[in-house]
Amino acid sequence: MRMVAEGRRFICVGLITFLVYAPRAEAQSAAGQVTFEEKCVACHTTGSDRLVGPGLAGVSERRDHDWVISFITNPDGMIAGGDSIATDLLAEYLVPMPNFGLTQAEAEAILAYLETADSSTTADATATATAIQAPQGDPDAGRALFTGAARLENGGAACVSCHSVGGLDGAGGGTLAVDLSKVATRYGDGLRSVLGALPFPVMQSVFGDRPLTDQEMSDLAAFFGRADQQAAAGVRFLTFPITGLGGVVLVVLLFGLLGRRRLNGVRKPLIGGHR
Incomplete structure (x- = not known):
């Protein structure tokens, strides 16, 4: 009888634990999904496909838990500190992961989401669908948007206010922010996703409530791509x-x-x- 009672007690404790902690874990994962889609999806998928950065399927198995949390919350610090994994990732993907100022709790939530995400139906499928549905970009229209000759539909500032890019007449643009020459080469197929999310703190402050439209993203991506090609051709033909x-x-x-x-x-x- 005592064994039966102990068994029932064990089952009751397990059930109570499940009922208490399962909703918390589910809520944490849901919160992590929201943060992931706001901050991370422009550069990462939850599957194995690489975008701007690596696919994150199985990241909790490939990397130490504490390392992942530290890199999410302080990527620039880890790179500056010479962390071997962080510097290797930078050397491979060429683009440093931006610091979004996420808390440890937010990082834990993101990791909880990644551990439960179904990579076949989430970010990989979303990225594929986005690529299929993306409108054709017009590089001339993109140039007009970059220079401010055409206004952005949602009222965002013209790129030339802060950025420069090779191939523009005159001074080539602003100097307050990073030079966007060869940005299409650096980001590759992920450039349009980056333009859609603009996952950088300063850009969020400017475009957070004034996002680019689908057509504007495609036009700007086409313009940057052409600028890269022209820059490369200029280097080749300059010798003549x-x-x-x-x-x-x-x-x-x-x-x-x-x-x-x-x-x-x-x-x-x-x-x-x-x-």
Whole structure:
């Protein structure tokens, strides 16, 4: 009888524990999903596909729990401190993870969400659907948006106010923020997602309630892509005018030298005749 009673007590304790903690875990995971979709989805998927950064499927198994929490809450500090994993990730993906000022509780919630997320139906599927539905970008329209020649639909500031990019006439843009030359090369297929979320604290303060439209994201991405291609072509073709100029200078010098010799050949007989 005592064993039966102990067994019932054990079952009751387990049931109570489940009823108390399961809703908390579910609530934590739900909160983590909200934060993930606000801060992380522009650069990461919950599956294995890489975007701007690595896919996060199985991250809690591949990395130590405390390391993951530290990197979520203080990525720039870990990179500056020379953490080997953080610096290796930066070397591989070329883009430093921004510091969103997340708390440890928020980081724990994100990790709880990643541990329960169904990668086949969440971010990977969302990223694929977004890529399929994205409108065709117009680089000329993107240039107009960047320079402010065309207004952003939701009232955001023109990119040129703070950013520069190769290929623009004149000074090339502002200097208050990072130069966006080769941004399409750095972000690759993830550029449009970054433009959609703008997961950087300063950009959130400017565009948080004035997001880019789908068409504006596509147009800007197309403009940055063309700017990168033109910059690369400029580097290649710059050698031709330089070589051509060098050739012209060489020809002028040769003609000058030959002309002087010819002139000297004419002068000598004349001078000799006068003597």
